[in-house]
Amino acid sequence: MNLVSRLEQIAQEKPQKVAYVFGQTESTYRELNGAVMKFASGLEKIGISKGDHVALLLGNSPYFVISLYGAMRVGATAIPINPIYTPDEISYILNNGDVKAVIAIDLLVPTLAKMIERIPQVEHIIICETPQGKENGIVLPEKMKSFTTIIEQGDTPFEGPSLADDDVAVILYTSGTTGKPKGAMLTHKNLYSNAQDVANYLKFNESDRVIATLPMFHVFCLTVALNAPLMNGGTVLIIPKFSPAEIFKIAREKKATVFVGVPTMYNFLYQYPDGKAEDFATVRLCISGGASMPVALLKNFEKKFQVIVSEGYGLSEASPVTCFNPLDRPRKPGSIGTSVINVENKVVNEFGEEVPVGEVGELIVRGPNVMKGYYKMPEETAHTIRDGWLYTGDLAKMDEEGYFYIVDRKKDxxxxxxxxxxxxxxxxxxxxxxxxxxxxxxxxxxxxxxxxxxxxxxxxxxxxxxxxxxxxxxxxxxxxxxxxxxxxxxxxxxxxxxxxxxxxxxxxxxxxxx
Missing domain, CATH: 3.30.300.30 (ANL, C-terminal domain)
Incomplete structure (x- = not known):
């Protein structure tokens, strides 16, 4: 099983169930799966085949969901990129990632047009129309194709090639805090296993309505707020840009059950003067990751909004989740929780030996979620993955009940x-x-x-x-x-x-x- 086949399975079992909500638009699982098939078929017709690399320069929208799953269905590897990166940052990833096709929002047309000579291996640029692009009167150059045209030219049903567990589904370029970004290769097994293990651990089900306001090009949102709910028949509430007022409005009107955010988002929500507990009345769980959440903020937020915040931990190289505070035991403020299903975490010294309970060492991880390696970087891969363990570079400790605590980044x-x-x-x-x-x-x-x-x-x-x-x-x-x-x-x-x-x-x- 993988993300693509599971989406099709749910589309057959629950065709009328709402898969996502975006503004005033709703899409059922049957409609979403149909769009994915047509887009995958359209990609095949312009020459995209298994093993090709397709970059996504998209914000949170149905375009992202259809492009991601469509690329995977045709057997291509998707490379999500932050659309507000500079031309230098974008061209580096397109070239280093051997990208054959780019799917981008129309606001990037002027930028991409100027970059054409710097990205000679890119054969296709597919443009997604946005209201802002229409307002700005953006016209597509001849060499660029319309997303709408690609999808209209596609056929349904569309089977696509067979996908092996070890085939690379996504390459995520890390933020590059220590030099040029590195492309973490995540396989179909990596992504599917982590989505399901997180969903099982946090008890996601078809009744859940999950707010996706974190950037979808980031692995935290990709797995926890997009793939995990979709793999379990839930509904994704897509919000293009974080705004406390919008979050409270959507949570209230769409009866959200799960909010996924980073500590700074929780801080903004807590500080927002008009936010009140009633806005989160239907929210059963808030999930925090991406950085350590200050204990004072966590306690203040929970008290104000009368909701549990489960803090977790992950990194791009682990698809990303390795730990979460469990829902069936006490949540420990300041802890990233315990190992999620099928994933092992342990704390080691500089020799790779496990340290005693309570002592600080480097956190290492093992499981079906650990990446295949860094794209075209065998030495970096060998340094990061040793004897099957992923060395995270984070300093941590574990208590006697198996709860882990991130002390800090090793380099910080x-x-x-x-x-x-x-x-x-x-x-x-x-x-x-x-x-x-x-x-x-x-x-x-x-x-x-x-x-x-x-x-x-x-x-x-x-x-x-x-x-x-x-x-x-x-x-x-x-x-x-x-x-x-x-x-x-x-x-x-x-x-x-x-x-x-x-x-x-x-x-x-x-x-x-x-």
Whole structure:
């Protein structure tokens, strides 16, 4: 079984069940599967066949869902790309990923037209119309094809080639925090197994109506808010862009049962003045991932909206989920939970040996969800996957009940005078201050101690001073963990999935001292 065959199975069993809602549009499983077949057939007619690479430069929309499943049905490998990437970033992935066809929104037509000479191996550019594109009067150049035309030319039924478990379904390019992005190759087995294991662990069923407002090109949304509900006959509530007002409106009007978000989204929802518990009255579960959620925020959110937040953990290379807080046992604030079904997690030292309970080491993962490897990067693959275990680069510990806790990224750890300081523990203290809305901590060079703790915060109290905040921290942290300086910002830089960009903060610090 894979994502494509399971979608067809549900379309046969529950043809009239609503698969997704997008604005005023609803699509049943029969309609969605039919569109997927026609699009896959249309791709085949223009020369896309098994093993070809197809890039998706699309936001959250039915276009994304049909393109993803259509590409997989024709046996192609889909490469989702953030549509707001720069031309340099896009062309790097298209070239490195050996992309044969691009499916993009019409707003990108001017950008793609300028890039044509830089992407010689791209044979087809398929454009999806948007209301904004029509308003801007965007016209397709001759070489570009219309999504609508491709789908109209397709046939149904369309079987497509047979798909092996080990065939690569998707290549996800990591954010490239340590150099050029790497393409994680995820197989049909990787994606299907993780979608079903997550769904079983979190008890997804056909009654669930899951809000998908995280970017679909990101693996967290792809698996948890799109594939998992679709594989179990649920309904995906597609929201193109995150907005607290829109989330509360959709949750209320469409009777959402599951919300999937990152900590910054929860922070915005919590801070939104018009948000109230009644808006989330039908929501049975909130899911958080992508970054560690401050315990103070988690508790405040749960109290305000009367809903459980289950924090989990994953990474692109693991399709992505490895842990979630279970629903049949107490949820532990600050923990990423226990291993999901069929996935093993353990904490090891630098020799790969498991460390005792409570000790900090590197988190490693094994299971059917672990990627095939990095595309065209055998050395990186061999370094990351050893003896069947995926080395995550995250520092973690495990308690006596098998709950895991992410301490920090291995590369983000700060060493002050020989002592280890984990940014997260300082951030937790900052978040516990009543005036702090957001916080981020980095290590900066220090002539006496090697490194020092530098903090960036967003405060809702314009009168709060650096000295007052450091004094507050001194009540909760050992002296060597105390911030050497605190900078107040209007907003902390984040990527499109809401993850704080520590690299941008480090660059900001570097430029300020030069």
């Amino acid at each position: 750890m700060i060493i002050v005078g020989g002592y280890n300081v984990y940014p997260r523990e300082v951030e937790e203290v900052l978040y516990s201050h009543p005036d702090i809305v957001e916080a981020a901590v980095i290590g900066v060079p220090d002539p006496n101690f090697g490194e020092a703790v530098k903090c960036f915060v967003v405060s809702k109290n314009p009168n709060l001073t650096e000295q007052e905040l450091i004094a507050y921290c001194s009540e909760h942290l050992a002296k060597y963990k105390l911030p050497s300086s605190i900078e107040f910002l209007e907003e902390i830089p984040k990527n499109t999935t809401g993850k704080i960009l520590r690299r941008a903060l480090k660059e900001r610090f570097t430029s300020s001292v030069q």
